[in-house]
Amino acid sequence: MMTRDPKRCPTHPGELLREDVIPATKRSKSEIAKLLGVSRQHLHDVLAERKPVSPEFAVRLGKLFGNDAGLWIRMQGAYDEWNASRTVDVSNIPTVAAAE
Template sequence: MAHDSHAQPPHPGETLREDVLPALGISVTEMARRLGVARETLSRILHGRAPISPDLAVRLERAGIGRARAWLAVQSDYELWQAEHRTQPVIERFADLA
């Protein structure tokens, strides 16, 4: 596995769990209800076991919790880092397109 000096970016659920929920002073159940998602779904996101979907990102923005594009950018950064640090097949470059 290739490793670089960049630390693993946080899963966006970590930000929701550690920063947003305490700032709002509400429970996971209440946040799930207000966002229109199942509590189990939200719990999986908060613990980094499921991604923030475009639908949830839009709901967060409509609820006044950040911008949808920002949530998706953090999710994308997390997923790209994961992909870059998994074993990948040897890829031959397309020299003419490089």
């Protein structure tokens, strides 16, 4: 099994949608937005990686593309965690262990 380079940011789900998934459908972004029941602007913001894939949006994507909402949620979570771990200063937060 191939492992991902931990120094490389995980792919934003919008990139996968923009580069692979939507083009494979041969449908316009406007049509995809309509099928999803979201505005074109909302879809555009996700595709441009300006908005995250929310759990609600993930359910819509999972239904439309025939995969599990968890796929989209896990992708977004990995992307968010990677970015947060590099931007949030935790240097003053101690690590505590459970009492025995």
